[in-house]
Amino acid sequence: MAFINFVRDYERMARFRLGTFEGMMGPGIVFAIPIVHQIQKIDTRVTVLDIPRQTNITKDNAPIEIDFLVYLRVNIEHAHKAVLEVEDYTAAVVGLATTTLRAVVGEMDLDDVFSQRDKINEVLRSRLDGETERWGIKVTNVEIREIDPPREIQDAMNRQMSAERVRRAVVLEADGTRQAAITVAGGEKESAILKAEGARQAEILAAEGDQQAAVLRAQGFSDALQKIYDVAQNVDANTMTLQYVEALKEMAHGESTKWILPMELTKMLGGLGSINSAESGD
Known part of the structure; x- marks a missing residue:
């Protein structure tokens, strides 16, 4: 133990005087008199814990192996708890994470474990953070890295996925055929409407032409009579x-x-x- 200790910004130092806790020191220079003082440094940066792979049993009794990471840090304001409340907070978090994962996976079916990985991460983080708060530890994130089911379960899942892909292909093909039929029917309908509209317009134009011709003939006859009348007035x-x-x-x-x-x-x-x-x- 050095007489002069340099504590960095991301560190805190717990100092004991003849076994009595004096408080968390730092950052800066912290003096410690040998025999009189005992010190313990705490790193407040985020630490990553690699939780060893372990076998968990799902709700439908399927054994699966899971390994994951836990991101945590010591809360600066409560750093003394990491010294006074727990002997080794790293080992304590590892053990707590292991038992919490077993409890969470035991409440879910196998399919849910694979499809709801983000939900499992959040549940684990929330439960761990609630438990480690009393130690002055903040769990910031939990990430499942890998989920490995037994070989027979993996084979069954592969067959199921293959069948699902075939089913989707059949459904997509049927939908494509239906959409094509609808498109063709729609085109024929539009064509028939356009033809009917064209015929109607042609009939309207022909009728208007006949009407205009009749009007012109009547107008010509009227003009002729008017001229005859005008000439007869002068006889x-x-x-x-x-x-x-x-x-x-x-x-x-x-x-x-x-x-x-x-x-x-x-x-x-x-x-x-x-x-x-x-x-x-x-």
Whole structure:
């Protein structure tokens, strides 16, 4: 034991005076008088403990071997507990981790042990941290490294995984066939809809064309009648009379011996006589 001791920032030193605990010293220089003082250094950095491989029995009576790591550190504020409450806190944590793992695995089925590794890690960390708190130890993390079942169980699991892969392949193939059929049916449906829509649009366009043609024909006929009417408004009575005379000439060439003449025609003929008399006097 040196008279002058240098304590680093991540260390604390427990000093006893004639067997009586004086407290945790450091960091810095700590004096220790030989025979009078006894000292013990504590490292407060995170320490990794490799828990030896051990056999655990699951809830469904399957033996499996598990090895894992425990990350811990001494709590600086309670570092004295790691000196006063436990003789060797490292060995104590190893033993506690071993029994805790057996208890946790014994509550789970084999399949759950493989599929819920993260859950096991968290349960172990929580239980260990709760137990080691009284020693001034903080368990920061637990990591399972490897889980090894017996050979026969491994073979059974491989067969099960192979069967599961085959089942998934069949399901995926069936889903693919179904999706393909749905896609084809959807395409045919869309095609039929598009064809029907095209035919409907064609019929609409044809009907609109017929309607427009009829409107144009009616408009042309109306315009023709309007022009005839406009021309007829400018025809005088003498011209109409001459037209009637021409009509009588045509009738005279026929086989009929009786004619029925409208009164308007006799008036027009009288007017024609007046026209002839006027021309004779001239």
